[in-house]
Amino acid sequence: xxxxxxxxxxxxxxxxxxxxxxxxxxxxxxxxxxxxxxxxxxxxxxxxxxxxxxxxxxxxxxxxxxxxxxxxxxxxxxxxxxxxxxxxxxxxxxxxxxxxxxxxxxxxxxxxxxxxxxxxxxxxxxxxx
Amino acid sequence: xxxxxxxxxxxxxxxxxxxxxxxxxxxxxxxxxxxxxxxxxxxxxxxxxxxxxxxxxxxxxxxxxxxxxxxxxxxxxxxxxxxxxxxxxxxxxxxxxxxxxxxxxxxxxxxxxxxxxxxxxxxxxxxxxxxxxxxxxxxxxxxxxxxxxxxxxxxxxxxxxxxxxxxxxxxxxxxxxxxxxxxxxxxxxxxxxxxxxxxxxxxxxxxxxxxxxxxxxxxxxxxxxxxxxxxxxxxxxxxxxxxxxxxxxxxxxxxxxxxxxxxxxxxxxxxxxxxxxxxxxxxxxxxxxxxxxxxxxxxxxxxxxxxxxxxxxxxxxxxxxxxxxxxxxxxxxxxxxxxxxxxxxxxxxxxxxxxxxxxxxxxxxxxxxxxxxxxxxxxxxxxxxxxxxxxxxxxxxxxxxxxxxxxxxxxxxxxxxxxxxxxxxxxxxxxxxxxxxxxxxxxxxxxxxxxxxxxxxxxxxxxxxxxxxxxxxxxxxxxxxxxxxxxxxxxxx
Numbered sequence: 001x002x003x004x005x006x007x008x009x010x011x012x013x014x015x016x017x018x019x020x021x022x023x024x025x026x027x028x029x030x031x032x033x034x035x036x037x038x039x040x041x042x043x044x045x046x047x048x049x050x051x052x053x054x055x056x057x058x059x060x061x062x063x064x065x066x067x068x069x070x071x072x073x074x075x076x077x078x079x080x081x082x083x084x085x086x087x088x089x090x091x092x093x094x095x096x097x098x099x100x101x102x103x104x105x106x107x108x109x110x111x112x113x114x115x116x117x118x119x120x121x122x123x124x125x126x127x128x129x
Numbered sequence: 130x131x132x133x134x135x136x137x138x139x140x141x142x143x144x145x146x147x148x149x150x151x152x153x154x155x156x157x158x159x160x161x162x163x164x165x166x167x168x169x170x171x172x173x174x175x176x177x178x179x180x181x182x183x184x185x186x187x188x189x190x191x192x193x194x195x196x197x198x199x200x201x202x203x204x205x206x207x208x209x210x211x212x213x214x215x216x217x218x219x220x221x222x223x224x225x226x227x228x229x230x231x232x233x234x235x236x237x238x239x240x241x242x243x244x245x246x247x248x249x250x251x252x253x254x255x256x257x258x259x260x261x262x263x264x265x266x267x268x269x270x271x272x273x274x275x276x277x278x279x280x281x282x283x284x285x286x287x288x289x290x291x292x293x294x295x296x297x298x299x300x301x302x303x304x305x306x307x308x309x310x311x312x313x314x315x316x317x318x319x320x321x322x323x324x325x326x327x328x329x330x331x332x333x334x335x336x337x338x339x340x341x342x343x344x345x346x347x348x349x350x351x352x353x354x355x356x357x358x359x360x361x362x363x364x365x366x367x368x369x370x371x372x373x374x375x376x377x378x379x380x381x382x383x384x385x386x387x388x389x390x391x392x393x394x395x396x397x398x399x400x401x402x403x404x405x406x407x408x409x410x411x412x413x414x415x416x417x418x419x420x421x422x423x424x425x426x427x428x429x430x431x432x433x434x435x436x437x438x439x440x441x442x443x444x445x446x447x448x449x450x451x452x453x454x455x456x457x458x459x460x461x462x463x464x465x466x467x468x469x470x471x472x473x474x475x476x477x478x479x480x481x482x483x484x485x486x487x488x489x490x491x492x493x494x495x496x497x498x499x500x501x502x503x504x505x506x507x508x509x510x511x512x513x514x515x516x517x518x519x520x521x522x523x524x525x526x527x528x529x530x531x532x533x534x535x536x537x538x539x540x541x542x543x544x545x546x547x548x549x550x551x552x553x554x555x556x557x558x559x560x561x562x563x564x565x566x567x568x569x570x571x572x573x574x575x576x577x578x579x580x581x582x583x584x585x586x587x588x589x590x591x592x593x594x595x596x597x598x599x600x601x602x603x604x605x606x607x608x609x610x611x612x613x614x615x616x617x618x619x620x621x622x
Contacts, residue, residue, distance in 0.1 A: 039602045040602075041601075041602050041605035042605075064602065065544045066544070066547055090602060128550075
C-alpha cells in the first residue's frame, strides 16, 4: 500500500507538490511512482533559474526498469534542485516525500488551481491497482 | 565471482600455443619508424589447452539457445540452424576481401541479390538495402528516408513522428536521433491503437508514424488499414518496425497493410545468431515513394552480371551507413536460412510461432495465471501479469524471472511493455517442442506455489547460477569492465 500524505497536492502523473510558507513549492514523485519504477539509478534535474511551462518535461528519473520524464505540475521558475540525488538517487525510493524531493519552483500566480488533493489522488492510485 | 578467472589471469610470461603462433612476418612496409612499436603487445600468454578450457568454461556459465529454453519476449530467440553457419563460413566467402572487384565476387553478389529479392517478396516492398548493420541502424535508415522524402518535396514543416505508447523504446529514440519530435498516441483496452486519438494527433506537422505489427502487446493491430489511411491522408508516411515479423511471415505483407518502409532484424526473424551485442543486420525495404532514398550500396544486375550500385548510380540516396556493405556474414546466414525454408517454410515459421505462443498462453491461463489480453488471440508472443500474486505474496515478476533460472529456463522479458504492471512478455518461438512448453508451465506453477508457501525462498533466487542476485543499481551506476593488470593505468588515470 503506497503512502499518500494528506497535506500534499498531486498530479495524475504521480507527482506531489508541497506548498511552502514562503509561497514556493517543492516537487517530487509519489510513493506509488517510486514503487512502480523500482530502484532509481539516475536522476536528471533542471538548472536553477530555468522557467518552466506547465506540463513541460523538467526532470528524468531512471530506474533499472525504465526512464520516465517528470513534468512541471505548474508553470514557474526553478529555484533549487536536490543535489544529493546525484550521488544517491535511491533517496527517492527510501524517502519520496522528504529527502527524496526533486526540485523547488517559484510558481506563477494562480498556477496551483488545477492540482489534485490527496483523496482524489488516492482514488487514482486505487483504480490503477 | 564467476569461478573462472580472466584469460589475463591465466597468463604466464613465455607461454605459447605454437600451433596458433604466426609464422615469420615480413617487415612492415611504408610505416614511419617512429610509429612502430618496440615492445610486444600485452596479450595473454597461455597454452592452447588453457585457452580452450577457459572459453569452454565461460560458455558453460551462460544461458544460451543451444542449452536452454529462451522465451525472451520481443527478441525471437529461435534456434539458429548449423547449416546456415557452415555455408556462410565457406572459404570463398570468409576469405573474400571487401575491396575485391565485383567481377571476382559474382557468387557472393548473386547471394546478396537473391536475398534482396526474397526480402522484397516477404514484405511486398519495391526496393531493399542490406547495408544497415543492426536494428537500430535500420530504424535510423527508415526514418532518415522519410525525412529525405519530405525535405525533397519542400515539405519542411513536418517535424513530428507519431509513436504509440506500446512501442519499443528504440522508436522514439530513432525519431529523436533523426531530428524529429515524438508525439505519443494511446492504446485502447483491447490492445489496438486509439483511432480517435490518432486522428487528433495527425496534421501538417506530422512526418510519419512508427508501428510494430503485431504490437509489443503480442496482438495484431486489427485496424491497420484505417491507421494507414488516416496517416496517409494527412501527408505522413508509415514505418514498420520489423521486430515482430516472425508472427506474420509468409501470411501478411507490410506493403498490403499500407506501410512505406520496413526494417527487418535478420538476426531475429531469419535466425542468425544474436543476443551478444552483434554483429546484426537491420535491412530496410521500401515502397515506390522512398525507393530513391535507399542507403547504398545495393546489389544491381546489368546484362547478366551483378554490380554494386553506389551514390553515383543513386544520387538521391541517404548515403552510406557502413564502410562496405553491411555485415556480409550475417546476410549470408539469413540467405541460407531463407533458401532452406522456401516460401512454404516461411509460412510454417509463423504458423508454429503463433501455435506455440497460443498453446503456452492457453496452458498458463488454465493454470490460473492472468493473461493480459485474454480476449485476443496471441500473435507469436503474449503477456502474463503477476500483479495479483505480487500483491498477495510480495513475489514480483522479477522474482519469478530469477527463480526460473534455478529451474533451467532463461527468463522471459520482464517489465516490458510498461503498460502492463508486473508483466512477463513470453515468446516461445516456433523451434520449441510441446514437452519444453509443458515443462515451462510446470516451472511457473511450482514457483507460484512456492511464492504462496515460502515467499522468502523465491525472493532469494537464483541459488544455482554462477552469480546470484545482482545489485542492479550498482551495476548501472558503477559498472567496471576494465582489468588493470600488466601495469595498465587505473580507471581515470
